[in-house]
Amino acid sequence: MKTLWSTAIVLGLAGAASAEISVDNCGDTLTFDKSPERIVVHDMNMTDMAFALGLQDKIVGLTGITGWYKTSPDFDTQRGDIPELAPKYPTVENLVAVSPEMFFAGWYYGMKPGGDVTPDTLAPFGIKTMVLTESCVHMDKDRPEATMDLLFDDVTRLGTVMGVSEKADELVSGWKEQLAAIEAKTADQAKPRVFLLDGPADAPFTAGKFAIPDAMIAAAGGTNVTHDMDTSWGRSSWEAVAASNPEFLILLDYSNGDGAEGTFKFLQEHPVMQHTDAVKNGRWIGLRYEELTPGPANIDAIQKVASAMHPDLF
Incomplete structure (x- = not known):
């Protein structure tokens, strides 16, 4: 009986250990004893x-x-009655008030280095933070260039932590099939030079080699003219962009103000950008914020860009 009791204890401990959930989190390990029941x-x-x-x-x-x-x-419709705790950046108080076990956010996606809300400031309240992988470069410059794995891996991580790995794997598998079909059509085509612009400004805010639009542009059969920027999102100069002579534009459309159309008008009147091929030929597409930051909308957005750049193929 003593041996059986001891064996039961050992098996019980082994079962408890196997229930632990761990995923990569910007090079660190994020661990839960069980899937969170309350997240923000x-x-x-x-x-x-x-x-x-x-x-x-x-x-x-x-x-x-x-x-x-x-x-x-x-x-x-999908949101239903889920409350919004803060319209922009949350405070620690906003989060603590609803007692979450996990906050899913990123650097400059809800958190700022040295800011009030960080994994370190939330930890004393029992709140663990899953960090959006694209944003890890703000804390660790030794990161690989962007690929679509930024989306795939984050959905897989979230699925693992939340106990829905099968659903996550199904989504990622379907997305990879969609992208493979797009890439097969554009593989032998010339790759247009593409410039992404986040609204009119004195200096263009755009995507560098660590931002997911860099990978999206490549997947759509283009080349990002600001690929050499050693950042995810950051500012270039109009002179540098004009010198690259983009052939196609992706304009972020916030659906307020004049949106993407207003941004294109700004470029038509810009002293150097008006002379670029993309502006002269009116070759551009407007995409929403959620289509240009890591998320499920990326896949259909790639299809839109590929179709607009290579209309004869789609």
Whole structure:
């Protein structure tokens, strides 16, 4: 009996150990004893990931949605009655008030290095932070260049932590099939020079080699003219962009003000950009914020860009 009792204890301990959930988190390890029952998600793109995995019943609050963006009817339907705790960046108090076990956010996606809300400031309240992988470069410059794995791996990580790995794997598998079909059509085509612009400004805010649009442009059969920027999102100069003579433009459309059309008009009147091939030929597409930050909307956005750049192929 003593031997059987001892064996039961050993097996019980082994079972408890195997229930632990661990995923990579910007090079560190994020560990849970069990899947969280209460989470807060920041921003449209990460919320879309959670919705795609059917996690609405685990979300006790959203942050960073209405302060910047106009939501779609589909987003509103999926959100239901989930409250928004803060329209832009949350405070520690906003988060602690709903007692979450996890905050899904990123650097400059709800958190700022040295800011009030960071994994370190949330930890004393029992809140663990899953960090959006694209944003890790702000804390660790030794990161690989962007690929679509930024999306795939984050959805897989979220699925693992939340106990819906099978759903995550199914989503990622389908997305990879979609991208393979696009890439097969554009593989032998010339790759247009593409410039992404986040609105009119004195200096262009755009995507460098660590931002997911860099990988999206490549997947759509183009070349990002700001690929050499050693950052994810950052500022270039109009002279440098004009010198690269982009042939196609991706314009971020916030659905407020004049949107992407207003941005294109700005470029038509710009002293150097008006002379680029993309502006002269009117070759551009407007994409929403959630289509250009890591999230499920990336896949259809790649299809849109590929179709606009290579209309004869689609």
